[in-house]
Amino acid sequence: MAKLPDSLARSLHPPGQANSTRRMNTWQSVRADVMERIRAREWLPGELIPTEQELAVELGCARATVNRALRELADSGIVERRRKVGTRVAATPSRRATLEMPLMRHEIEATGATYGYRMTSYEITMPTQLAQRALQLEHGKQAILIKTQFLADGRPHCCEAVWLNAEALPDLQRKDLESLPPQEWLARNLPLTRGKFTILAQGASGDCATNLEVPEGTPVLTIERLNWTDATPISYARQFYRPEHRLVSE
Amino acid sequence: MAKLPDSLARSLHPPGQANSTRRMNTWQSVRADVMERIRAREWLPGELIPTEQELAVELGCARATVNRALRELADSGIVERRRKVGTRVAATPSRRATLEMPLMRHEIEATGATYGYRMTSYEITMPTQLAQRALQLEHGKQAILIKTQFLADGRPHCCEAVWLNAEALPDLQRKDLESLPPQEWLARNLPLTRGKFTILAQGASGDCATNLEVPEGTPVLTIERLNWTDATPISYARQFYRPEHRLVSE
DNA sequence: AAGTGGTCTAGACCACTAA
DNA sequence: TAGTGGTCTAGACCACTTA
Known part of the structure; x- marks a missing residue:
């Protein structure tokens, strides 16, 4: 297959064009969306979720935005990411706890x-x-x-x-x-x-x-x-x- | 002052042009550079460090790269960032400790x-x-x-x-x-x-x-x-x- | 060899906030 | 009001890993 640019379907949303149903797609909203779908069991623990590419197209945002959201989820232990494999819902939610150690x-x-x-x-x-x-x-x-x-x-x-x-x-x-x-x-x-x-x-x-x-x-x-x-x-x-x-x- | 684009001095480093002294500027290297200068007391605790803009020009990389590096340092509590003010070396290194809580x-x-x-x-x-x-x-x-x-x-x-x-x-x-x-x-x-x-x-x-x-x-x-x-x-x-x-x- | 995430870039606009 | 960080985008190349 020919090499494709990272994004291909954004042409329907010309950047300068205000859309009547314009969604704000922040990385936080992408993170919330993914978490909700995990919560709703759309993707079960251990399963692969769509690629960054696919999510970007589906949600109508740049891949970098999806990347940021999924990186945050990986940092919290909610998903696990591996190159060439993809992103999985963590099978065992090995939670991380952060403690403040002030003076x-x-x-x-x-x-x-x-x-x-x-x-x-x-x-x-x-x-x-x-x-x-x-x-x-x-x-x-x-x-x-x-x-x-x-x-x-x-x-x-x-x-x-x-x-x-x-x-x-x-x-x-x-x-x-x-x-x-x-x-x-x-x-x-x-x-x-x-x-x-x-x-x-x-x-x-x-x-x-x-x-x-x-x-x-x-x-x-x-x-x-x-x-x-x-x-x-x-x-x-x-x-x-x-x-x-x-x-x-x- | 007229509004300027975020970057202005990169023209000396045309992107496609391989430079004999080409530095790899990853966000990790920017983070390491900033940490080293804090360690060396170039910027003292409580002091402002240069803006993302200035660091990007100085290090010859994009502002987004500097942003990523400084964000990581802020997440670790090494620096504190505030809009309109800038980025300070944390006065009191309120360290954060992350504990893994596995099954x-x-x-x-x-x-x-x-x-x-x-x-x-x-x-x-x-x-x-x-x-x-x-x-x-x-x-x-x-x-x-x-x-x-x-x-x-x-x-x-x-x-x-x-x-x-x-x-x-x-x-x-x-x-x-x-x-x-x-x-x-x-x-x-x-x-x-x-x-x-x-x-x-x-x-x-x-x-x-x-x-x-x-x-x-x-x-x-x-x-x-x-x-x-x-x-x-x-x-x-x-x-x-x-x-x-x-x-x-x- | 090919597919996935990891990252960099240039540009732009926005959000917050001190002056 | 102006200056700073926060974020988004489109595109690109790279690194890693499985097949």
Whole structure:
């Protein structure tokens, strides 16, 4: 078959010509249309839907518009796309959930509470095995361990233990962190190009229980954050939240 | 000033003409370029970067390409964009973390373990206040409560308690859920158009402790999932994970 | 070899919003 | 009112993958 341009049927809709039943075809409307037809079971999970080309003709819009809509649906896990094969309705809607990880200051102020911060300890010491591995430190090198406490209306909201890669942070002074949390100091002074989060539940112990003002063993939601600048690990933070805390996504 | 077309300096690069120093300008390369200049502190947090127009001219590509790159950066929270104002380097890198929430079957098989599933209880009963609110049930209406257990290599991996909106699921039979978990049955039989996740830590209790084979009070990572079809709440599930479980994002 | 999605381009118009 | 990002379009070429 001869090679055809991407579009062929738009000639019925001359671009400058206002049409009495002119439809606004935004990529959002194409996305909504496709979602509705999936919802209505016109295309079943696992099935191929029409090509971009066909949808563009059917909906009377450019292929790029269909592409944008289907790309968004693929990003949400609603459809799966493969070259030469086509676009399928996802057989198993492996949903993705996006969590906002704001600065603690904003997280607390967003609840309407007054933000408070305290550094409870600062030491230069040998890292635990976990911290050494996380920061990729050479054997025998020391690191900085900071413990902090965040308050909402004066009550503990979260506490954290942060290991910092001392070699990568020559300019950091202890007193910098007395008013500014490590995460914020880092964001202002370094380009953090990569991050990784791990979420788990564990029992409060030691300083964590003390700083959160909960009994030892209380279940606490824990977030581990690992930050890099390019290939260099900068910080390994563990944040502990009081048991009533929730991470919400939509 | 007279209205100008979006692009004006491309005439130096006639499209068909292969250039000896021809640069491939993909939107990914534009994104990388912008990120690098942010990393190098050419533009500081909070500052405006050049307009799409200017970047397109400077990089020798179409504005649409710059737009795509900057849109991706905005989606990641690296920059913030506002019409008429321009594009700023985000002052506070409010990172977003995306979690994959696959079917339990895939989550377990992805670890290399053998998947197992059991329904441990099924009853039609009055919902708890939480469940009633979550499913927006009328006062006095009953709902379906299912408890299940997921096994990895025969050992408990996760257990869940699922409340289902009975009125919205006339076709559901008890025996359907003896081999297929509720989440999977729903995905196959209904279009779940909206979902919400809540993550918290709590102590294991009752059936949860039994089904996970952990002592009462053990910290368990809990995920609450609420699913809708359009505006109708369908299911309210709480999934409990053994303490060694981790949610990872990158 | 051929069919599908992925992307780039030049141009245009629109939507929002600060001045 | 004017300047910025947001989007659409028609066309084209490319990349990947199945057959």
